[in-house]
Amino acid sequence: xxxxxxxxxxxxxxxxxxxxxxxxxxxxxxxxxxxxxxxxxxxxxxxxxxxxxxxxxxxxxxxxxxxxxxxxxxxxxxxxxxxxxxxxxxxxxxxxxxxxxxxxxxxxxxxxxxxxxxxxxxxxxxxxxxxxxxxxxxxxxxxxxxxxxxxxxxxxxxxxxxxxxxxxxxxxxxxxxxxxxxxxxxxxxxxxxxxxxxxxxxxxxxxxxxxxxxxxxxxxxxxxxxxxxxxxxxxxxxxxxxxxxxxxxxxxxxxxxxxxxxxxxxxxxxxxxxxxxxxxxxxxxxxxxxxxxxxxxxxxxxxxxxxxxxxxxxxxxxxxxxxxxxxxxxxxxxxxxxxxxxxxxxxxxxxxxxxxxxxxxxxxxxxxxxxxxxxxxxxxxxxxxxxxxxxxxxxxxxxxxxxxxxxxxxxxxxxxxxxxxxxxxxxxxxxx
Amino acid sequence: xxxxxxxxxxxxxxxxxxxxxxxxxxxxxxxxxxxxxxxxxxxxxxxxxxxxxxxxxxxxxxxxxxxxxxxxxxxxxxxxxxxxxxxxxxxxxxxxxxxxxxxxxxxxxxxxxxxxxxxxxxxxxxxxxxxxxxxxxxxxxxxxxxxxxxxxxxxxxxxxxxxxxxxxxxxxxxxxxxxxxxxxxxxxxxxxxxxxxxxxxxxxxxxxxxxxxxxxxxxxxxxxxxxxxxxxxxxxxxxxxxxxxxxxxxxxxxxxxxxxxxxxxxxxxxxxxxxxxxxxxxxxxxxxxxxxxxxxxxxxxxxxxxxxxxxxxxxxxxxxxxxxxxxxxxxxxxxxxxxxxxxxxxxxxxxxxxxxxxxxxxxxxxxxxxxxxxxxxxxxxxxxxxxxxxxxxxxxxxxxxxxxxxxxxxxxxxxxxxxxxxxxxxxxxxxx
Numbered sequence: 001x002x003x004x005x006x007x008x009x010x011x012x013x014x015x016x017x018x019x020x021x022x023x024x025x026x027x028x029x030x031x032x033x034x035x036x037x038x039x040x041x042x043x044x045x046x047x048x049x050x051x052x053x054x055x056x057x058x059x060x061x062x063x064x065x066x067x068x069x070x071x072x073x074x075x076x077x078x079x080x081x082x083x084x085x086x087x088x089x090x091x092x093x094x095x096x097x098x099x100x101x102x103x104x105x106x107x108x109x110x111x112x113x114x115x116x117x118x119x120x121x122x123x124x125x126x127x128x129x130x131x132x133x134x135x136x137x138x139x140x141x142x143x144x145x146x147x148x149x150x151x152x153x154x155x156x157x158x159x160x161x162x163x164x165x166x167x168x169x170x171x172x173x174x175x176x177x178x179x180x181x182x183x184x185x186x187x188x189x190x191x192x193x194x195x196x197x198x199x200x201x202x203x204x205x206x207x208x209x210x211x212x213x214x215x216x217x218x219x220x221x222x223x224x225x226x227x228x229x230x231x232x233x234x235x236x237x238x239x240x241x242x243x244x245x246x247x248x249x250x251x252x253x254x255x256x257x258x259x260x261x262x263x264x265x266x267x268x269x270x271x272x273x274x275x276x277x278x279x280x281x282x283x284x285x286x287x288x289x290x291x292x293x294x295x296x297x298x299x300x301x302x303x304x305x306x307x308x309x310x311x312x313x314x315x316x317x318x319x320x321x322x323x324x325x326x327x328x329x330x331x332x333x334x335x336x337x338x339x340x341x342x343x344x345x346x347x348x349x350x351x352x353x354x355x356x357x358x359x360x361x362x363x364x365x366x367x368x369x370x371x372x373x374x375x376x377x378x379x380x381x382x383x384x385x386x387x388x389x390x391x392x393x394x395x396x397x398x399x400x401x402x403x404x405x406x407x408x409x410x411x412x413x414x415x416x417x418x419x420x421x422x423x424x425x426x427x428x429x430x431x432x
Numbered sequence: 433x434x435x436x437x438x439x440x441x442x443x444x445x446x447x448x449x450x451x452x453x454x455x456x457x458x459x460x461x462x463x464x465x466x467x468x469x470x471x472x473x474x475x476x477x478x479x480x481x482x483x484x485x486x487x488x489x490x491x492x493x494x495x496x497x498x499x500x501x502x503x504x505x506x507x508x509x510x511x512x513x514x515x516x517x518x519x520x521x522x523x524x525x526x527x528x529x530x531x532x533x534x535x536x537x538x539x540x541x542x543x544x545x546x547x548x549x550x551x552x553x554x555x556x557x558x559x560x561x562x563x564x565x566x567x568x569x570x571x572x573x574x575x576x577x578x579x580x581x582x583x584x585x586x587x588x589x590x591x592x593x594x595x596x597x598x599x600x601x602x603x604x605x606x607x608x609x610x611x612x613x614x615x616x617x618x619x620x621x622x623x624x625x626x627x628x629x630x631x632x633x634x635x636x637x638x639x640x641x642x643x644x645x646x647x648x649x650x651x652x653x654x655x656x657x658x659x660x661x662x663x664x665x666x667x668x669x670x671x672x673x674x675x676x677x678x679x680x681x682x683x684x685x686x687x688x689x690x691x692x693x694x695x696x697x698x699x700x701x702x703x704x705x706x707x708x709x710x711x712x713x714x715x716x717x718x719x720x721x722x723x724x725x726x727x728x729x730x731x732x733x734x735x736x737x738x739x740x741x742x743x744x745x746x747x748x749x750x751x752x753x754x755x756x757x758x759x760x761x762x763x764x765x766x767x768x769x770x771x772x773x774x775x776x777x778x779x780x781x782x783x784x785x786x787x788x789x790x791x792x793x794x795x796x797x798x799x800x801x802x803x804x805x806x807x808x809x810x811x812x813x814x815x816x817x818x819x820x821x822x823x824x825x826x827x828x829x830x831x832x833x834x835x836x837x838x839x840x841x842x843x844x845x846x847x848x849x850x851x852x853x854x855x856x857x858x859x860x861x862x863x864x
Contacts (some may be wrong), residue, residue, distance in 0.1 A: 013567070015623065016801055017643060023642075027501060046501075048826055062674055109462070114854075120849045121772050141609070144605065144608055145609040148605055148609055153603075153605075153805075154603075154604070155646075161621060171585075172586070172604035172605065172608060173580055173585075173604065175608060176573055176576055176604060176607060176608055177576060177577040177578075177580055180760070191447065193449070205792050209668075210451050210455075211449060213662035213664075214587075214662075214663055214664070230646075231646055231663050231667070232641075232644040232646070234504045234664075234667075235663070235666075235667060235670065237672075238643075238667065238670055238671060239670060239674075242670075242671075242674035242678075243756055245674070246674075246678070246681065246752055246755070246756065246835075246838075247752065247756075249681055249682070249752075249838075250748040250749050250838055251745055251748065251749055251751035252752065252753070253751055257753075257756070257757065257760075262776050262777055262780070263780075264774060265773070266775045266777050266780040266781055269746075269749050269777070269781055270781060272749075273742065273745055273746065273749075273785060274785070276739075276745045277738065277785055277788065277789060279737075279741060280737050280738025280739070280741050280742065281789070281792055283734075283737060283738065284734035284735050284737070284738055287733060287737075288731070288734055291730050294730035295727060298723050298727045298733075299723065301726055301733035301736065302716035302719040302720055303712070304733065305711075305715040305716070305719075305736060305737075305740050306713060307712070308737050308741070309708050309709075309712050309843065310705065310708055310712060312744070312843065313683055313699075313704060313840050313843070314705065316681075317682050317683055317684055317704075317705075319682075320679065320681075320682035320684060321689075323678070323691060324675055324678065324679075324689070324711055328689075333800045337496070341694060342695070344694050345694055345697045345701070348694070348698040349698055349701055352698075353852035354718060356706070356709065357709060369599040375595060375608075375722060382495075389644060406678075406681075408748075409743050411744065411745070412741065414739050415741055
């Protein structure tokens with residue numbers, strides 16, 4: 001592929017969408033990527049750079065001079081440009097900004113660099129079309145025409161007053177079918193959903209999902225229109241959140257992908273493995289206290305995996321239900337109602353499993369132990385249900401991702417609780 | 433609230449967005465909802481109905497006559513109307529369709545009812561604005577004006593030929609700033625992304641995310657334009673998929689929410705609990721073969737939870753990494769490369785944990801057993817890593833949701849494998 005056949009490559013890429021070119025690039029070396037990029041139109045090249053995966057882009061940008069990068073950033077939407085600059089060393093960042101041609105874009109970007117990545121300000125782009133409430137439709141269309149080059153996709157036209165305070169919006173459809181002499185004041189929609197620059201990205205995602213919006217305006221504390229957030233960025237927030245939850249549930253402590261370095265992979269896995277291991281050693285220590293009992297009735301040991309596994313499964317199920325109900329806006333109903341429901345479900349499941357196991361054990365082991373196992377199993381299911389329900393609620397209260405509660409933490413706790421319950425029940429029932 | 437103070441309620445709800453009214457309704461009884469709905473403008477009422485959660489809407493619609501419902505469906509977008517009708521008994525569905533006023537909408541809906549819910553055809557709406565390639569801008573604007581009442585949000589204008597074959601699109605911005613005499617043929621964008629009606633909803637979601645689209649046209653096998661899918665529906669698909677994955681990971685077998693009936697809750701949890709329990713009983717059976725060894729060295733039992741828990745944790749971590757890489761378009765690189773990486777990471781983690789446990793055990797238990805535990809732990813980590821990597825790939829090949837591989841299935845398997853390895857190693861090392 002890389003025989004430097006410029007003419008052929010140029011032709012190949014000409015008809016491709018930027019997102020497809022960047023997908024191709026993700027399989028190539030950084031040098032080859034740069035080579036291809038230089039064959040492309042800078043406008044397309046800018047899109048390709050913003051579409052690249054963050055970690056690939058990083059390696060890739062290390063090959064560029066500030067002057068080369070600035071050429072592309074001149075063409076990039078301000079939000080993507082700010083994200084890209086955020087990945088660069090500070091010195092390089094300044095140099096790139098210094099050599100950019102598009103001074104308006106530089107101002108936009110510098111403003112965006114102030115915001116944290118995970119708030120509305122960090123998601124927004126500065127490019128938008130706004131019109132004054134005192135204008136008429138003809139003036140609006142002139143303004144759209146003037147700004148058209150600058151703004152890639154015009155979702156809607158925002159209406160502001162003389163002080164840039166956001167008043168509402170007017171749709172493109174409305175502008176298109178209106179009379180040139182109509183007043184903006186008569187046509188615009190007041191009372192539109194908006195977010196403040198400091199709101200969290202997840203709040204923004206929720207709001208846009210709730211109202212089915214494809215774009216939302218961002219205002220500052222004075223109510224001035226300072227940017228807009230488009231749905232594609234919010235889709236990324238939603239996807240990322242889902243990935244984070246999955247990773248929390250499976251005990252991965254960093255955002256990790258299959259192609260990351262081996263050391264990063266091992267490191268992301270170790271912390272929770274060590275937590276689990278410590279739990280296991282604690283469990284061993286606990287069981288050490290029952291050495292004599294185990295010597296007498298080794299069959300007690302047979303059911304350790306049954307008890308711990310069931311406790312783990314029940315705990316994870318319970319916590320996932322709560323995590324999802326927290327994510328979708330919380331449980332409607334009283335606290336009492338919630339726990340009452342948890343209790344009933346736990347009793348239903350506990351009884352079913354305890355009876356099944358009893359029926360099985362009745363045939364194979366001595367009766368006393370069969371009773372112990374079933375009583376312990378029932379108790380473990382009850383406790384694990386409550387632990388699984390409470391843990392995510394508590395984590396959420398402290399601002400920790402509740403999905404952690406469905407991870408190795410809950411399994412480790414439940415293992416220990418399960419062992420405790422099992423051997424306590426055994427001691428009580430077998431000794432009496 | 434429900435003192436039938438019509439005037440007050442009407443005023444309250446007048447300024448509220450439909451999505452907020454339906455959120456309020458979700459806390460009320462079906463009767464109260466119906467009462468409120470009748471106070472609202474039918475247009476707003478239609479939006480409120482489409483915004484309600486599916487299970488709440490079901491109860492609620494049981495209170496309506498066909499004639500009452502049809503009044504609202506006349507105002508609803510065809511995709512939402514089809515979804516709502518799909519929830520009704522067939523007889524009621526026919527009656528509602530029969531009493532609707534808007535005959536064009538009825539045709540739309542009947543067409544949509546043919547498609548499965550989880551394909552592009554099931555997601556699309558029929559309302560869209562299309563123009564003929566031979567028209568000029570003036571004719572386009574007339575067409576937008578004509579269709580404006582019918583189409584709620586015009587995202588883009590599609591360009592078709594005389595046979596309705598999709599050729600491209602023309603943005604509202606383009607139309608607004610163009611000259612009235614300009615030809616569509618000179619202005620439109622050819623080569624746009626589109627989907628076929630039979631494509632899966634997840635494919636559609638991926639495509640729209642890939643190209644950052646807020647709307648995508650749907651064509652039939654002949655290439656005729658038959659509908660469009662908007663990003664808000666795709667966001668729902670993405671959110672649902674994330675929830676499904678979480679539920680698969682936690683061993684819930686049905687789509688369950690905290691407010692579902694107690695019986696549904698218990699039923700959704702039982703299948704995987706029983707799988708786990710059967711695994712536990714198999715484990716008990718297996719351990720039964722080592723009764724004599726356990727009587728001799730009860731300390732062997734102490735480390736059962738350590739071994740099974742670590743196997744479970746490692747397996748879930750491994751499978752989650754693979755699941756996420758499957759979801760984001762697959763692992764780039766050779767099969768050999770993938771397994772080589774898994775192997776190295778497993779060795780790194782296995783050695784770390786085995787050495788830590790050995791160091792701890794060295795102080796507390798006899799040396800031979802300490803060696804057995806560490807060797808078994810290392811082997812379990814190696815096997816669980818491979819099991820966790822292979823299982824989601826195999827499930828995916830058979831068209832099963834690979835997230836299931838991070839659930840109780842893998843934990844149960846790993847428990848059994850862990851026990852097998854531990855006691856085999858013990859037998860080999862302790863007897864020699």
